[in-house]
Amino acid sequence: MRVALVQAAGLHGDGAAVRSQRWLEQAAGLGAELLVLPSGFPPAFRRELGRLAAHHGVAAAAGTDTGAGNRAGTGTELWLLDAAGELQACTDSTAVVPLNGRLINLATEDDAGSATGDTVRRTGRSVSDEGAQLLVVSGGSAGRGGWFRALARQGGSGQAVAWNGPGRSFIAAPGTGVSAEAGLFEELIFADLALSARQRTVGPSWFARRYLSEGPDSRPQAAAVGVGRGS
Numbered sequence: 001m002r003v004a005l006v007q008a009a010g011l012h013g014d015g016a017a018v019r020s021q022r023w024l025e026q027a028a029g030l031g032a033e034l035l036v037l038p039s040g041f042p043p044a045f046r047r048e049l050g051r052l053a054a055h056h057g058v059a060a061a062a063g064t065d066t067g068a069g070n071r072a073g074t075g076t077e078l079w080l081l082d083a084a085g086e087l088q089a090c091t092d093s094t095a096v097v098p099l100n101g102r103l104i105n106l107a108t109e110d111d112a113g114s115a116t117g118d119t120v121r122r123t124g125r126s127v128s129d130e131g132a133q134l135l136v137v138s139g140g141s142a143g144r145g146g147w148f149r150a151l152a153r154q155g156g157s158g159q160a161v162a163w164n165g166p167g168r169s170f171i172a173a174p175g176t177g178v179s180a181e182a183g184l185f186e187e188l189i190f191a192d193l194a195l196s197a198r199q200r201t202v203g204p205s206w207f208a209r210r211y212l213s214e215g216p217d218s219r220p221q222a223a224a225v226g227v228g229r230g231s
Helices: 015-029 043-056 117-130 145-152 206-212
Strands: 002-007 034-036 059-065 076-081 087-091 094-099 102-107 134-138 160-164 170-173 177-181 187-192
Touching: 002 015, 002 160, 002 170, 015 034, 015 043, 015 187, 034 134, 034 160, 043 059, 043 076, 043 087, 059 134, 076 094, 076 102, 087 094, 170 187, 177 187
Parallel strands: 002 034, 034 059, 102 134, 134 160
Antiparallel strands: 002 187, 059 076, 076 087, 094 102, 160 170, 170 177
């Protein structure tokens, strides 16, 4: 599976659509199945991002700060849209979601784990139990890169990692370490990950479908099927 990742900042405002269009076009040109975007998009941008993902035929993971511009939300909210632009997951914690025959673990940094070794081991087991093959963290903070690299270097049962932060974003795989790493400024990176196809009987949740028809100010905080909240 070819995964592309954009490290960028300043996504609020009209420029978000123009920049996302360019990044998705580049990812499509590289043959990527999934583009990992940062957090920081306006909450109302999710529909536009779905339209752009469908136009370019590339799945997209991204995030928004629901504390800004959404009186009902607090903290980060993550989205996963498939290559048809359909919402597959929307969560403020973590969700394991099928995408193109692979299982993606979409997670905030806090819910992916902490910097302690015990939490790394616990997180590794829980993700492995779910069968997730790729951990996607959109909007990680600076200084956590070492922990995520350690997680990515776990044994063959561990998951690959696409970590998106303000600098040194990277894509890594178990046993092989970092496959692609960004510098300190805006950049698009990509890597080929050996993720075998798996079957799991879960699709877009009822919440994802309902979310499509609701305005950002009226919807409650919730998460997709397969979500473990707070851990």
